[in-house]
Amino acid sequence: MLRLHDLSFRYKIPLRGSVLVLITALMVTASLIFREYDELRQDLATTSGHLGRVLANTLVAPLVHDDPWRAYEIINSPFHGGAQAANPQTASMVMVLDANQRVFVATDPNQYPMLSDPARANSDFYELWQAVAKSSEPDTRAVEVKGSETIYMVTPVISDGYRLGTLIMGYSKNAFLPRFFGIAKRAGLITVAVLLLLLPASWYWAQRFAKPLVDLSQSMGRIGVEIPAEAEIKIYESKDEIGQLGAAFKGMLQGLRDKQALEREVMVSERLAAVGRLASGVAHEINNPLGGMLNAISTYRRHGNDDPLAARTLSLVERGLVQIKDTVSALLVESKVQSHFLTRQDIEDTHTLVQTDANRKQVRFDWRNGIDETLPLPSTLVRQVLINLMLNAIQAAPTEGAVACTVERSGQALRVQVGNNGDYIPQERMEHLFEPFSSQREDGHGLGLWVTYQIVHQLGGDIVAESVPDETRFTVTLPLTEAAA
Amino acid sequence: MDRRTFLALAAAVSASPLCAQAQTNAAVRIGLSPVFLDDQLSFLNDWRDYLQGRIGRAVRFVQRGSYREIMDMLLEQKLDFAWICGYPYVRHKAKLRLMAVPVSDGRPQYRSYLIVPASDRQTGSILDLRGKVFAYSDPDSNSGFLYPRYALMQLKENPDRFFAKTFFTWAHRKIVEAVGSNLAQGGAVDSYVWETLQIYHPELTVRTRIVEKSPYFGHTPVVAREGVTRTEFDSMQEALLGMSQSIAGQDLLKRLNLDGFVSGEDSLFDGIARMMRALNGRS
Known part of the structure; x- marks a missing residue:
């Protein structure tokens, strides 16, 4: 039962359809057989009633004249058509009882010899007696004895009000059976034909009905750690309940995807913020003693002796310290640097600065500067961002590739878009793109994007990296607020 | 009309x-x-x-x-x-x-045959039919009425009481049918009719058995x-x-x-x- 319950709708629907057809066929057949039985009994009552009256009238003379042979010929006459076994309307046994309820004559003298008590041969007659005794009217009465295979038609033989004897005709119920079997067989054949017609139809219908459900359930099953992409989900388009369910499912998936993206973004920015705090903390801590050390070296040079070994050593130390200072100052993004507001020329300068690199790599540089006015943004920082992004793009672009840079005002914001057609950045790298030292490039210290990110965030802006094959694009949006000015 | x-x-x-x-x-x-x-x-x-x-x-x-x-x-x-x-x-x-x-x-000449149903294997003479149902052909028949009654009388039996019941079929052929169907347990039939039926309707005579044959008349x-x-x-x-x-x-x-x-x-x-x-x- 449980297994049936667990079946897919693809099988449940045709199965239920077949069961319905079967039940209908059974009901119809049963009612047909019942009606046939009723009609047969009616017909039997009519024909045998008629026959009984005719025979009873004809039997008066043989009974009065004590002429069993004549009576035998009379009761045998209904049998002379032959093939009586096939016709349930033909009596299986006819018998005439005399006034003392003894056999006067019977169609089967072997079973019911003359003068014998018929109850001795067939116990049905014990019950039949009461019906026989009671029936004083000249009409034929049907008597059914419980548990007997025979329906008895009892007709009294009456002459001038005097009861001479009784005519009993027995009809075998078994003769009805072939007809019932015939009906059942026909009904069975029709049922099979209907099933043959209906099964493929209901199979097809079930497939159509179940497919959206099956698709939906498969899609749901695929939701795990990863939310399947829109294109991977097959949803049945309709306004019916399943269509609504699919649409709701789709909406839910979109919500899940948005949530997941948001979570990831939050995680990334939190991580970057933490790393930023750590880096700037460390940088500050290093910067102070570093300044002292460089000062000490400078002082020593000015006042110290000419020991060549010491000078060489100090020079070595100083180079190392300067390198540390460079790195530290790169980590220490200082937004509080005083600088003038951004002008169109500031932006054009950055283009000029990277031109050499671009020419060297023979990239096609698509430059668009849409800024005509002075914007309330610190020019130094914006220029650093622009240069970083453009140098990265030129670096990433293949030889004779393409780099595009657009700087424009978009409402109350400055928007910078830098793109190239180099190798695209895989998803797993995308998450750590803005972290320090994440670059896998051989040259550079890997702090370019980190610094860019820090600057953009300190200016209250936003940087988004999108990478698809043949295009990697960074979009920076910097708000133009009076506060920033 | x-x-x-x-x-x-x-x-x-x-x-x-x-x-x-x-x-x-x-x-x-x-x-x-x-x-x-x-x-x-x-x-x-x-x-x-x-x-x-x-x-x-x-x-x-x-x-x-x-x-x-x-x-x-x-x-x-x-x-x-x-x-x-x-x-x-x-x-x-x-x-x-x-x-x-x-x-x-x-x-x-012909004879009177005493016949019984073929299923009856015991009866050896008319005396074995005491108390049974017997079929005569016609009260004016020699072979089908006169002879069997005479034979009973010769055996010191009263032909009116010897059988439980007797009836007439009014034809020899029907004696064969009545006995063959076991309606009567015995009957007397014209030998010529029985032999002719044997030729033309053996399905009737096969259901009977000849027990005794009378002298020729x-x-x-x-x-x-x-x-x-x-x-x-x-x-x-x-x-x-x-x-x-x-x-x-x-x-x-x-x-x-x-x-x-x-x-x-x-x-x-x-x-x-x-x-x-x-x-x-x-x-």
Whole structure:
């Protein structure tokens, strides 16, 4: 039962359809057989009633004249058509009882010899007696004895009000059976034909009905750690309940995807913020003693002796310290640097600065500067961002590739878009793109994007990296607020 | 009533009584009784044609349900000739004239067979049928009534009480049917009829078993009523006796299962007369 319950709708629907057809066929057949039985009994009552009256009238003379042979010929006459076994309307046994309820004559003298008590041969007659005794009217009465295979038609033989004897005709119920079997067989054949017609139809219908459900359930099953992409989900388009369910499912998936993206973004920015705090903390801590050390070296040079070994050593130390200072100052993004507001020329300068690199790599540089006015943004920082992004793009672009840079005002914001057609950045790298030292490039210290990110965030802006094959694009949006000015 | 129905009725009316009357007057009337298989209507048709051809006169067969009716008609001169049983012949010999006796199995004689259902393997003589149901053919039959009663009397039994029940079937053929179907546990039948049935309807005789065979008696005679002219008598006798001489006649005799007809001696029926006297003396 449980297994049936667990079946897919693809099988449940045709199965239920077949069961319905079967039940209908059974009901119809049963009612047909019942009606046939009723009609047969009616017909039997009519024909045998008629026959009984005719025979009873004809039997008066043989009974009065004590002429069993004549009576035998009379009761045998209904049998002379032959093939009586096939016709349930033909009596299986006819018998005439005399006034003392003894056999006067019977169609089967072997079973019911003359003068014998018929109850001795067939116990049905014990019950039949009461019906026989009671029936004083000249009409034929049907008597059914419980548990007997025979329906008895009892007709009294009456002459001038005097009861001479009784005519009993027995009809075998078994003769009805072939007809019932015939009906059942026909009904069975029709049922099979209907099933043959209906099964493929209901199979097809079930497939159509179940497919959206099956698709939906498969899609749901695929939701795990990863939310399947829109294109991977097959949803049945309709306004019916399943269509609504699919649409709701789709909406839910979109919500899940948005949530997941948001979570990831939050995680990334939190991580970057933490790393930023750590880096700037460390940088500050290093910067102070570093300044002292460089000062000490400078002082020593000015006042110290000419020991060549010491000078060489100090020079070595100083180079190392300067390198540390460079790195530290790169980590220490200082937004509080005083600088003038951004002008169109500031932006054009950055283009000029990277031109050499671009020419060297023979990239096609698509430059668009849409800024005509002075914007309330610190020019130094914006220029650093622009240069970083453009140098990265030129670096990433293949030889004779393409780099595009657009700087424009978009409402109350400055928007910078830098793109190239180099190798695209895989998803797993995308998450750590803005972290320090994440670059896998051989040259550079890997702090370019980190610094860019820090600057953009300190200016209250936003940087988004999108990478698809043949295009990697960074979009920076910097708000133009009076506060920033 | 439409025109066609009217014409049909008119034709029927004109065809029946008056015309039939005219024919009857001219025809020789021959009564037939169930001493042979008188239910073969196509045979009777052929036989009548044959006889008409031989005697040059129309012949009409008259059949009735019992020997007695035929005898009554014969005695009332409503018939000219009749094929009857030896027993009524002996009784009414004075008013009848023996014309021909059939020959079956090479002799102008026949017997009475005591038969029982084939399923009955015990019965060895009529005495074993005490208290049973017994079928007689006709109260005017020798083989089917007179002889079995005589035989019982010879055995010191009262034929009226020996059986539980007796009934008449009014034909020998039906004795075979009644016994074969076990309606009667015994019956007495004309040996000639039984043997003929054996040939033409073995499905009937196979259901019976012959228990006893009586002595031979004079075969069922064809007789003339008194007052039949000599010419009529002679031509009819010649027609019957001559059947075995012609091919058509032989064919008819074959269908009757007879060898032929002979003129026969009155003494053939002495046995029947003796039995009749014995039974009459008893009652």
